[in-house]
Amino acid sequence: MTETALPLCSRLTLPTNLPALQQALTRLDTHAWQAHFNRGYHEGDWSGVALVAAEDAPLPLAPGTGSPSSLAWWQGEPAWQQALAPFQASLRAARLLRLGAGARIHEHRDPDLGRPGGCLRLHIPLLSPPGVEFLVDGLQVPMRPGECWFIDLSRPHRVNNPGPGERIHLVLDCAADPWLLALIDEGLAQTPALQPGRAGQAFERFRQQVSEAPALAAQLQALEDPRAFVAEAVRLGAELGLAFSEAEVLGAMRRGKQAWSDQWRV
Incomplete structure (x- = not known):
């Protein structure tokens, strides 16, 4: 598979220690969450906490073009270190993104994702109520907690969390390195058929x-x-x-x- 022929999504064959990540979430300072900078794209609580950000990013959750820099707050948490370790060579940004109960992200595209020279976006759900809809081109991406998914978000997408409970994903932006492209290609075999x-x-x-x-x-x-x-x-x-x-x-x-x-x- 080449970067110019990306699938809509792929469930990667990467294990995650979900209980450890969920426990690490409980130790996160509630004041660490920051409102997402794209305020016109959503209704309700859409917020995040940066783990890795570009050195020149204007805000911790915003993109940048500089070298990736790991923030200090999570360095003592083995769960985050273990989760990010497979991606270190390719990682450009990492953040926790929370969508509160009753919140929604309006349909939009992220044109810098998936294009030649751009990053590839990975999602690892940590908390996700069963009613959450994550739609790409109108199709539901059936992500479950603990799984790792590549999603081509240069396509139209939107998210709705009717609740109860918040939806929290660990979201990674990675360079389109050959090993990751191969992992995406391999994951297609275990990716379920998508439904509207x-x-x-x-x-x-x-x-x-x-x-x-x-x-x-x-x-x-x-x-x-x-x-x-x-x-x-x-x-x-x-x-x-x-x-x-x-x-x-x-x-x-x-x-x-x-x-x-x-x-x-x-």
């Missing part, structure tokens, strides 16, 4: 109903403005008891369903 998120499943049911209902198709066909089309699809779905968002409609169109929306406007 809950709202995505509702949208698929709506799409099927529209294909079988000329009156619904006519309502959409009359709309030439794409924004009006998306808004009307969401409204009609709600009338049918199918809750999905505008992001779901837009994501479906991006994933090759543009033909479906266009056929009602021809």
Whole structure:
């Protein structure tokens, strides 16, 4: 596999000592958590604690181009040292990221991740309520605590934590070294098939109903403005008891369903 042909995600064959990491979390000073700098991207608590950051990063959680520097606070914690050890040669940044109960990260892209010369993003869930949705291109990445996942976050992605409880991941940015690319390729064999998120499943049911209902198709066909089309699809779905968002409609169109929306406007 090459850096220019990255998969959407891959579950890596790397063991983690989850109990030790969760115990280390309990020893973390509650005042250490800092609000994420991308304030326009989220609702609710999205915060983090840096372990490794670029020397020229304007904020501990922000990216930089300088050499990676390990912060002193975690050096006495064997659990963090053990978790980061396999990545030391490639590690550019490491941080704990927390999404509180009821919080959500809006859909966005991280264009510097996954592109040639950019970093590769790895997630190791430490705490994760079962209702968390981590959607990439509208598909749920089924990460479980203790697993290590590569995710191509240059693609559209969003996260929702309905709770109860907070979601905390250890998040690593690594150089696209050959050993890591090989590990990602190897992990594809054990990566489960991805399914649409809950709202995505509702949208698929709506799409099927529209294909079988000329009156619904006519309502959409009359709309030439794409924004009006998306808004009307969401409204009609709600009338049918199918809750999905505008992001779901837009994501479906991006994933090759543009033909479906266009056929009602021809």
